Amino acid sequence: MELSAFGAIMKFAMEREEEIAAVMKRIGSVGGESFRKLGERIAADAAKSIKFLERTRREHVNELILEEPTTGLFVDDYLCERPPREQPTPAEAGRYLIDMLDVIIRFYTDAAAKATNPEAARTFNRIAKKKAKLKASLEEYISGLE
């Protein structure tokens, strides 16, 4: 399915954030203290991103350019294929989260480039930047395990 309407793009982004928060809830306790803290940061960021996306959807829906559709954003390109097993190792959990963040960063980057609304583009870029920092922290954590 192509995401062309402004609200559909925002909803998809929020659903991905909810997914990240849900995954963190499930696998956040598999590692030690440092993984748990990292997990809390990721979950808190997802919650904050949802609020930020909600605000953007509320405040920057502009009738003047509302339905000049966005093209080339397809749902299937931004879904994570491989759910983590019930009791993953810390390394597996970390790698899965990195994959999730990778996908969502790619989504936000693509959506920012295609968005007809500049405020929405700013929101996507800002969230993508934060996710990239979290991803770097996770990579550092994984490399410490290996």
Next chain:
Amino acid sequence: MDLKTVRNYINDEWVESKSREMLDITDPATGGVIGRVPLSTAGEVGEAVDAAQEAYWDWRTTPPVTRARYFYKLKEVLEDKFEDIVKVTSIDAGKTLDESRAELRRAIEMVEVVCGIPSLMMGDSLEDVANNIDCVSTRQPLGVFAAITPYNFPTMVPFWFWPFAVACGNTFVVKPSEQDPLTQEIIFELIADEVGFPPGVVNVVNGGKDAVSAITGHPDIKGVSFVGSSNVARIVYKACGETGKRVQCLGGAKNFVVVMPDANLEATVPALVHAAYGCAGQRCLAASEVIAVGDIHKPLRDALLAAAKKIRVGPGTEENIQMGPVISPEHKQRVLSYIDKGVEEGADLILDGRGVKVEGHEGGYFIGPTIFDGVTPGMTIADEEIFGPVLGIMKVGSLDDAIDVIQKNNYGNATCIFTTSGASAREFTYKAECSMMGINIGIAAPMAFFPFGGTKGSFFGDIKAHGREVIDFFTDKKVIITRWI
């Protein structure tokens, strides 16, 4: 959504109408009944006006800065319950979720503007207009105002008027459209519960023709704002004139979009498609007729056809739907009869939306995107407002010919031009007789801080909706000349 009977909100109380006449409110996407609306009586309008009159003096003497604070609170409440209101509007009016969001945003923008009422209401002064004599002009509220609003923007249009009037110190009666009154019901529930204007400052009366007549004829109402068809706008204008009221009546439209041979088609087509089919064409700013100048006709026609075919039609409550249904079965029939008329009169129907089916919503009032080519002035579909997802294409030889078509039409609401030539854009905006103009934009909708309204058969009155000058509509300019002895 539960089946509910909407109530009147009078003197800070929710009151069930005593009227025996009720209309069903239907979900345009399913045709199912979702509520009932009373056709309130003249007596009930009178009760609302009495409450507003009673509340007037205390409210009028409340400092503007204090009045403004109610609107700061209102903004906060509307932001907080944003998605709740949006969902109701999408069911009530059949709009897509994004369209409902956009109109609520516009309503909030009105509230944001009136938060500046202490500055907006300021008057003027000049010392020494004669020796030792100073002159001050001040704006004073007048009393009770009322608005009669349409179905196509059930959230936004009431906000074009009542926040400005009430912030100025007047009191108010709103009569929302009887076709989709649930949106104002939820908004006023929030206002009653969380904003808490003093009793009688703002009131809602639901109803139809009798309520309109009661408003236009009521001796205690100082002014009326109306948005609807031009036929009814003329009637309201006349009736208000007879009872000495201030009046602003925004009527219908036939909006022409001129596409010049030098237009950037890549940017033009998406804007045009949105302008034609947004809100299923049910807006007074809908692009209903494209005037293609010269050789751009064929590539423009082909691109419009391709884009219109891609529009996803369905229930507005589903995210990613691009066009919802029209408001009622009667309106659907009216639009379909215009399409039939276009065929009869010889226009070339290149995209026919009459048979559109939406799976699972067979009872909905859907019409697919429709395009006529070969439209000429004098055809019914070229001259009259259709208020549905029907776009006509005309071909002319020059910009002058295009402007001539616009000038000869009875309406003068909005028009747009797509061109990369500054000279063409300037000539167009200079000559075309319409009040809202777009250059390389399809929907020329002035925002809250600019005036909204047309000319010719699209507007009856002199002061338009919202913007700085609507403060003049809702206040009297009193001039005080003082000799200091």
